[in-house]
Amino acid sequence: MGILIGVWLISGMPDHWLRRLIGSVALALALLQLVFLTTRIRMGHHGSVSAGVGVLAGMASSIANSAGVMLGPYLAGLGLFNAAVVATGGAALVTANCLKVLSYWSIGFLTWRMIWMALLAWPLLYLGSWLGWRVNAYLPRRLFALVLIGIAIAGSLKLLLT
């Protein structure tokens, strides 16, 4: 449901407004992730929280492809270890991503040219995935996550200020 709400929100939006929306959402989610990373705040697992996380994750996914920011801490709060968080989050996102891509196609955000280009880049995707899987156990997750958050904040501010 969150994905459909998000796609409805961005369909027909002019490019400059969409850039600012993406920048705003990405900045907010980056700061949220920073809070989760640097404090002991954890998401509760009451039914209403779970439903809310689901809707917000869907909206974050469709507006900024960032459902993981909501899902990751929620799954980690369940006490899962790293690989289980990655796998469970990945499985949850498969269905959501299918719906999102179909929605993008329907509003013209995804074209045949992009699809062909992405398919041609599949070897690079496979190589990156393999490399990521190999280093998963050795990666200093906290440092790496902080670097990503820094990149997200920098990119978001650039979008908002230009």
Place this chain on the structure above:
Amino acid sequence: MPEPSLEVLAAATALAAFVAGFLRGSLGGGIGLALTPILTLALPAQSALGLTGFVLILADPIILRYYWR
């Protein structure tokens, strides 16, 4: 919607594919958080969202293969 040039789209797709694959395989999340704003700086916002979304969907089966238990 303004279409990016072929060269820009190819470069953006290559970068997005490798980075998305690596981040999905290692951290599992936060890919769009970093990648979407960066791609939006080089591409029209609509193209950045569509491209990132499709690249992520291509990454899903690969990651499930590695982490399926």
